[in-house]
Amino acid sequence: MSLPEVMQELRRRGVRLFADGGSVRYVGERKALDPELIRELARSKGAVLAALKGELDPAVPEPGQWDLARERFEERAAILEFDAGFTREEAERLAAAALGTVEAAP
Numbered sequence: 001m002s003l004p005e006v007m008q009e010l011r012r013r014g015v016r017l018f019a020d021g022g023s024v025r026y027v028g029e030r031k032a033l034d035p036e037l038i039r040e041l042a043r044s045k046g047a048v049l050a051a052l053k054g055e056l057d058p059a060v061p062e063p064g065q066w067d068l069a070r071e072r073f074e075e076r077a078a079i080l081e082f083d084a085g086f087t088r089e090e091a092e093r094l095a096a097a098a099l100g101t102v103e104a105a106p
Contacts, residue, residue, distance in 0.1 A: 002085035003047055006040045017041075019052040047084030050076065051094050 001009075010017065015028035024045060026033065041048060073095050080091035 001036070001040050003040070003044045003051075004084070004086050004090065006037055006044070007051075009037065017048065017052060019049050022049070024048050024052065044084055047080065050079055050098070051084060051086075053098065 007017075010026075010028075010032070013028065013032040015026050015032050017024055017026050019025075024041060073092075076095035076098055077088070077091040080086045080094050081088050084091075086094065
């Protein structure tokens with residue numbers, strides 16, 4: 001099961017994930033998390049945290065920092081695409097949201 005499929009299944013089961021420092025926490029019924037979902041979340045913990053945390057500076061970059069901002073965006077999107085299994089479009093949307101440039105609306 002890919003990470004996007006796991007995240008979709010968790011939403012379907014009414015489970016919401018959130019980042020708490022370096023940990024992934026959840027709100028929802030414990031019985032909604034079966035061993036397979038827990039294994040998939042543990043296997044992809046870094047990508048899950050990257051998708052959940054908006055830890056990069058959300059400020060609009062100064063003109064001299066545009067290359068750095070673009071590099072951060074590309075790196076975040078690539079991690080989400082190649083490590084977490086999101087489509088490129090979804091990875092870019094999540095990366096932009098993590099950088100504070102857009103809302104992460106579906």
